[in-house]
Amino acid sequence: KILRLSCQIVIQKIFHDVSFDFRILYEQFSCRPRNIFDTQIAALLLGKERIGLGDLLKEYLGIEKERKYQMADWTKRPLNTELLSYAVKDTQHLIELRDLLKKELLTKGRLPWAEEEFAALERAEFTYKEQDFLDVRGVKEFSPEQRGVFKKLFLLRQRLAKKVDRPVHFIINNARLKES
Secondary structure (H helix, E strand, O other): OOOOOOOOOOOOEEEOOHHHHHHHHHHHHOOOOOOEEEHHHHHHHOOOOOOOHHHHHHHHHOOOOOOOOOOOOOOOOOOOHHHHHHHHHHHOOHHHHHHHHHHHHHHOOOHHHHHHHHHHHHHOOOOOOOOOHHHOOOHHHOOHHHHHHHHHHHHHHHHHHHHHOOOHHHHOOHHHHHHO
16 A cells, blocks of 8 residues: 655745736736735735835845836846846845744734735736826826826827837836826
8 A cells, every 4th residue: 555645835925015916927827826925015014114125125134125127128028137137136035034024923913914915915806907097196187188188198108108019108207298
């Protein structure tokens, strides 16, 4: 008689502000990651005021996050070695950060809260939605004429971005578009 042992390895996926990543993963690959840990949610549950990844890396690990390629065109393929290196640096401390946040959540009795939030995220519907011209902050306060002009410029920027296969903010960002 052969005894078969089943060993299931559960891999936790660590994100910072998972909502955007989930939208892309679902839209592009119909992928819904399970067993997640979101460092931003953990920081919120710990009452942190500064919850950006750079802020958390500095506070917990004394590491200054590089921001050089934050607004780079990540859609362009293949990614060059500088962008790949930046992406690795951006994620290489997530496990250590997760461990520290998890320990603090446990100490404060808030780890069950975090686990509940993570489980809710796994069940949530994340759909990617292109920004509409009325989604731009401040546009609703424009006069009807200003809104009409802004809408035409907004749509023109979308068509141009699609034509050159670049993100819209590479054509002109929202602040500049509102100035026009």
